[in-house]
Amino acid sequence: MSFETEITNGIAVIRVTAGRLDAAIAPELKKKCAGIIDGGTSRIMLDLESVLFMDSSGLGAVISSFKLTGQKGDFVICNMNETVREIFTLTHMDRLFEIYPSTDEGFQKMCA
Amino acid sequence: MDNGKINLSIDSDLHQVQHVGEAVRCLASHLELADAKPSSVELAVVEAINNSIEHAYQLKAGNSVHVSFEYNSNCLNIKISDYGVPMPKSIVGHLSADIGMPSGAVDLDALPESGWGMQLLKSVCDEVSYNRNDSCNTLSLSFKLASVTA
Numbered sequence: 455m456s457f458e459t460e461i462t463n464g465i466a467v468i469r470v471t472a473g474r475l476d477a478a479i480a481p482e483l484k485k486k487c488a489g490i491i492d493g494g495t496s497r498i499m500l501d502l503e504s505v506l507f508m509d510s511s512g513l514g515a516v517i518s519s520f521k522l523t524g525q526k527g528d529f530v531i532c533n534m535n536e537t538v539r540e541i542f543t544l545t546h547m548d549r550l551f552e553i554y555p556s557t558d559e560g561f562q563k564m565c566a
Numbered sequence: 567m568d569n570g571k572i573n574l575s576i577d578s579d580l581h582q583v584q585h586v587g588e589a590v591r592c593l594a595s596h597l598e599l600a601d602a603k604p605s606s607v608e609l610a611v612v613e614a615i616n617n618s619i620e621h622a623y624q625l626k627a628g629n630s631v632h633v634s635f636e637y638n639s640n641c642l643n644i645k646i647s648d649y650g651v652p653m654p655k656s657i658v659g660h661l662s663a664d665i666g667m668p669s670g671a672v673d674l675d676a677l678p679e680s681g682w683g684m685q686l687l688k689s690v691c692d693e694v695s696y697n698r699n700d701s702c703n704t705l706s707l708s709f710k711l712a713s714v715t716a
Contacts, residue, residue, distance in 0.1 A: 477616045478580040507587070507605070509612050510683035518679045537605045544689045545682055 457486050465528075465564055466490045467557065469501040475512030475538075483512070487519035496527030499560050503533035508541050520551065532560040571636040578619045578629040578648075586633055587612040590644070593635055597642055600710040606690035607642070607709060613683040614646040614705045621657065622650025622703055641692070642709040652698050653705075660684035661694055 456472035456479045468486060472479055487498060500516065502508075520529045530552045534542070542548040554560040574589060576582040591608035599607070611633060618631045634645040661684055688694055693708040 474584055476580075476584065476612065477620070478583070507584075507608070507612075509609060509616065510680075510686055511616065513682055514679040517677060521674050521677065521679070540606070541609075541686065544686055550677075 456482055459486065459490065461490075461495055463565070464495060465497045465499055465561070466495045467499045467501055469503070470505050473504060474507045474509075475502070475505050475515070476507065476509045477511035480511040480515035483515040484518050487515075487522055491522050491527070496523050497564060498523055498527070498529050499557065499564065500529070500531045501533050501557055502531060502535070502538055505538055506535065508538045510541075513541055513545065513547065516551075517547070528564055530554060530560045530564060532557045569636075569638045571634065574633040574635070575630050576615070576633075577627055578623040578625075578631055578650075579627045580616065580619055580625075583612055583615050583619070586615060590633070590635060594642065594709075597637055598712040599642070600712045601692070602690055602709045607644070610687045610690050610707050611644055611646065613687045614644075614707065617653070617657065617683060617705065618646060618648040618650065618703065621654060622648040622652075624651070637711070639711065641711055644707045644709075645704050646707070647702055647704045649701055650703065653696055653703055657681075657684060658696055661688060661696060 456470065458469045458471055460467050475483065490498065498519065523529045532554045533556060534553055542551065552563065554563065572593065574586050576586055587608045590611045591604045594604040594607040615631050619625060623629045629650065632647045636643050660681060691707045692710050695706045697704045
């Protein structure tokens with residue numbers, strides 16, 4: 455399994471346990487998020503602490519998941535390393551997503 | 567600096583791409599890249615190989631993607647080749663155009679979920695070109711080495 459999910463206080467934390475969020479597992483992330491949203495939770499925190507590499511397919515899955523949360527949902531990303539951060543910077547997606555250095559800070563924002 | 571060339575091949579299986587990516591990153595880490603980082607070289611190669619598997623081979627396993635890693639004192643040249651269908655014009659077009667973030671308010675529904683690969687690849691390489699010859703698609707990536715800018 456490439457992901458671990460925990461739902462606390464209406465917030466689903468998806469921890470990517472695979473070291474690479476790439477074309478091989480991106481469809482799994484989309485499916486995971488879709489399942490969580492279909493289950494009634496539209497507030498998602500994506501924890502990328504274990505992710506050492508991301509490609510455009512991984513980015514596409516993150517964008518897709520963000521879009522699925524919709525206007526009434528919430529989507530934040532935490533624990534991004536420098537290599538992954540660069541993907542967001544190069545595509546200017548860092549202007550769109552809320553990115554926090556830790557899950558604690560992500561929770562603070564989501565619970566505010 | 568010595569010249570060097572290393573050839574790698576994988577099956578057209580997305581689960582195999584990481585092996586080449588990691589190998590290329592390791593190889594690149596032994597060169598003095600002018601502007602790029604080894605992780606950027608890995609990203610570019612992974613994007614190019616993904617492109618071959620997804621578009622040229624339409625996700626069918628059992629075909630070969632070849633990666634040639636060649637360097638001299640001036641630059642690192644990496645060629646990713648396949649014998650699949652030609653690269654779609656829409657993707658070739660991404661080599662010369664941006665699909666980047668729109669300015670101002672974002673229409674989330676219109677935000678693309680795919681097509682970022684070529685933009686990322688263009689962003690980290692010094693030069694990118696595509697060629698098709700004798701049923702072979704080749705995406706050529708070039709990275710300057712530090713001696714060029716010294």
